[in-house]
Amino acid sequence: MFRAFRYFRTDASRIGLSLGLMVLSIGANLLKPWPLAFIVDYLLVGNPMPSWIATQTLGCSTSELLVMLAVVAFGLHMGQGALAAAQNFTSIQVGLRGLARVRLELFERLQRLSLRFYNSHSQGDIIYRATWDTFSFQTLFQQGFSTFLNAFLSLAIMVGVMARLNLRLMLLSVVIVPPLILTMLWFGKQMKKRSAASHQAESLLTSSVQQNIAAVQLTQSYVREREERNRFEVLVNSTRQRRVSQHGWELGYWFSVAALFGMGTALIIWQGSQEVLAGNLSTGQLLIFLAYLSQWYEPLNQLAHVGATVADASAGASRVLEIIDAPESIQDPAVPQVLKNPRGTIELKNVSFDYETGHPILQGISLRIEPGESVAIIGPSGVGKTTLLQLLPRFYDPTGGQILLDGIDLRELSLRDLRSTISLVLQEPILLPGTIGENIAYARPGASVMEIEKAARAAHIHDFILKLPQGYETLVGEGLARLSVGEKQRINLARAFLKDAPILLLDEPTSALDAESERCVIASLIELMRGRTTLMVAHRLSTIRRVSKIIVLENGKLTQVGSPEALMKQTGYFSRVTDPEP
Numbered sequence: 001m002f003r004a005f006r007y008f009r010t011d012a013s014r015i016g017l018s019l020g021l022m023v024l025s026i027g028a029n030l031l032k033p034w035p036l037a038f039i040v041d042y043l044l045v046g047n048p049m050p051s052w053i054a055t056q057t058l059g060c061s062t063s064e065l066l067v068m069l070a071v072v073a074f075g076l077h078m079g080q081g082a083l084a085a086a087q088n089f090t091s092i093q094v095g096l097r098g099l100a101r102v103r104l105e106l107f108e109r110l111q112r113l114s115l116r117f118y119n120s121h122s123q124g125d126i127i128y129r130a131t132w133d134t135f136s137f138q139t140l141f142q143q144g145f146s147t148f149l150n151a152f153l154s155l156a157i158m159v160g161v162m163a164r165l166n167l168r169l170m171l172l173s174v175v176i177v178p179p180l181i182l183t184m185l186w187f188g189k190q191m192k193k194r195s196a197a198s199h200q201a202e203s204l205l206t207s208s209v210q211q212n213i214a215a216v217q218l219t220q221s222y223v224r225e226r227e228e229r230n231r232f233e234v235l236v237n238s239t240r241q242r243r244v245s246q247h248g249w250e251l252g253y254w255f256s257v258a259a260l261f262g263m264g265t266a267l268i269i270w271q272g273s274q275e276v277l278a279g280n281l282s283t284g285q286l287l288i289f290l291a292y293l294s295q296w297y298e299p300l301n302q303l304a305h306v307g308a309t310v311a312d313a314s315a316g317a318s319r320v321l322e323i324i325d326a327p328e329s330i331q332d333p334a335v336p337q338v339l340k341n342p343r344g345t346i347e348l349k350n351v352s353f354d355y356e357t358g359h360p361i362l363q364g365i366s367l368r369i370e371p372g373e374s375v376a377i378i379g380p381s382g383v384g385k386t387t388l389l390q391l392l393p394r395f396y397d398p399t400g401g402q403i404l405l406d407g408i409d410l411r412e413l414s415l416r417d418l419r420s421t422i423s424l425v426l427q428e429p430i431l432l433p434g435t436i437g438e439n440i441a442y443a444r445p446g447a448s449v450m451e452i453e454k455a456a457r458a459a460h461i462h463d464f465i466l467k468l469p470q471g472y473e474t475l476v477g478e479g480l481a482r483l484s485v486g487e488k489q490r491i492n493l494a495r496a497f498l499k500d501a502p503i504l505l506l507d508e509p510t511s512a513l514d515a516e517s518e519r520c521v522i523a524s525l526i527e528l529m530r531g532r533t534t535l536m537v538a539h540r541l542s543t544i545r546r547v548s549k550i551i552v553l554e555n556g557k558l559t560q561v562g563s564p565e566a567l568m569k570q571t572g573y574f575s576r577v578t579d580p581e582p
């Protein structure tokens with residue numbers, strides 16, 4: 001929990017300002033009943049004024065004094081209101097600034113975390129943590145720190161002033177505090193339970209409406225409207241009952257609190273008047289007592305619930321910190337080797353890999369690919385072809401053996417150097433929210449329109465883009481212009497053309513294309529592969545035939561390596577899958 005406050009440290013001066021305002025506002029609040037007490041004691045009852053006041057107000061008539069006191073009372077209310085508002089505003093500001101800091105740090109972290117992390121966390125969970133759980137930091141600051149301190153100070157000072165005025169009466173007022181706190185806690189728990197039940201019922205109701213709308217055609221075709229209505233009625237009634245119960249408990253709560261305060265007030269009136277009669281307390285001071293007592297509710301309530309609020313928020317904050325502290329499995333070396341003019345020799349030495357220990361995916365793979373060579377990886381689905389490609393940009397590190405680029409172990413290169421020598425076209429094309437032009441330019445920020453169009457032409461997507469209403473400015477992404485998988489794939493290829501890196505990794509780049517576009521894209525792929533070290537996962541013979549070497553992966557091992565012609569002559573996976581069906 002204390003780690004959470006780290007995000008607020010830089011706002012120390014704002015926090016100081018907020019604390020200053022808080023103290024002033026509490027002071028003004030406590031002074032509020034004093035003008036009335038003054039009027040009662042010195043003007044109505046007619047006690048002699050203390051001498052310092054008497055000399056100050058010498059020569060003022062009673063009506064003048066009344067106006068002055070009314071103005072003071074007004075000023076106190078106004079000033080306290082303004083101070084409290086300013087204090088709250090500063091505190092909210094600090095809370096939100098801390099929240100923004102946490103969110104930014106979390107996002108930076110999420111961008112860097114390796115795929116291993118993403119494999120073990122669901123997207124929904126991460127999104128929930130990044131959006132909702134981050135609010136816990138704001139809550140911790142505002143409720144756990146600011147509000148808590150405010151409530152605590154207000155109560156402590158009020159009780160202190162009351163003790164100075166009359167210790168016995170103060171002790172008598174405090175009698176209602178333990179039952180008040182117990183009431184707040186017990187009712188709080190009950191009300192929370194009821195409110196959760198109501199929420200649950202409401203959400204059932206919502207999803208029932210949604211499902212019924214989705215199935216309305218079915219309902220109508222089977223003429224089941226009446227049954228559906230009756231089913232819905234059950235839900236509506238249960239929701240109503242739960243809400244009624246929730247509100248009933250709330251009213252019971254307010255009644256109990258009022259009863260306890262009534263008891264406290266009665267006690268003070270009873271004992272206080274005796275103190276006044278005995279001359280231990282002035283009438284005005286009795287009024288101050290009553291006024292303070294009526295102000296106890298808010299801070300007591302806050303103090304009673306601060307534990308639960310802080311516990312709740314701490315849990316949320318630690319869910320966020322868990323991601324921020326997640327170990328980074330793929331790290332930059334402390335002193336990276338410099339990669340100058342990479343040629344693109346790739347060498348795998350006895351590489352093995354598993355996602356989970358005990359389930360090896362790749363075993364003892366050794367392979368050397370010369371600069372400019374193109375290699376196709378083939379093998380049955382699920383054998384680990386995509387996995388093998390992902391080892392090269394270090395999305396994962398091999399669990400055994402090593403991979404070398406131009407003779408340097410990948411783990412000795414900086415991730416930036418390594419990844420900028422590689423163009424990767426994924427099996428499932430990804431588009432970011434933004435325009436098509438921006439999506440292609442993602443490979444090289446600052447690329448000119450000419451370059452983007454050239455890349456798009458090479459990927460055979462330029463003509464398609466021009467036919468879109470806004471051309472390269474068409475927005476794509478979730479819920480926007482819909483593109484087919486093949487179109488997305490070609491935009492991803494255009495990205496690779498634009499990146500112009502010496503190593504090219506392609507994961508079934510033409511799997512979603514029809515024969516006609518595939519021919520076009522293969523033509524441009526051959527263009528793209530020229531002079532680059534290429535590693536390509538492919539299934540279609542038309543693509544495989546163009547490479548210089550084929551490797552066959554079966555059961556996690558390399559079973560065949562050779563040129564397409566050579567493999568054609570061997571019996572094995574390749575000849576099996578390329579042989580026409582008998």
Ligand SMILES: Nc1ncnc2c1ncn2[C@@H]1O[C@H](COP(=O)(O)OP(=O)(O)OP(=O)(O)O)[C@@H](O)[C@H]1O
Pocket residue numbers: 119355356361380381382383384385386387388427
């Ligand atoms: N993130 C992951 N965590 C755990 N296991 C995984 C993960 N990704 C893939 N696998 C498993 O690893 C194996 C190899 O998967 P991979 O995606 O590399 O296969 P592939 O050869 O590319 O298959 P396809 O031809 O269908 O694309 C599969 O059994 C798969 O279930």
Ligand SMILES: [Mg+2]
Pocket residue numbers: 385386387427507
């Ligand atoms: Mg795959």
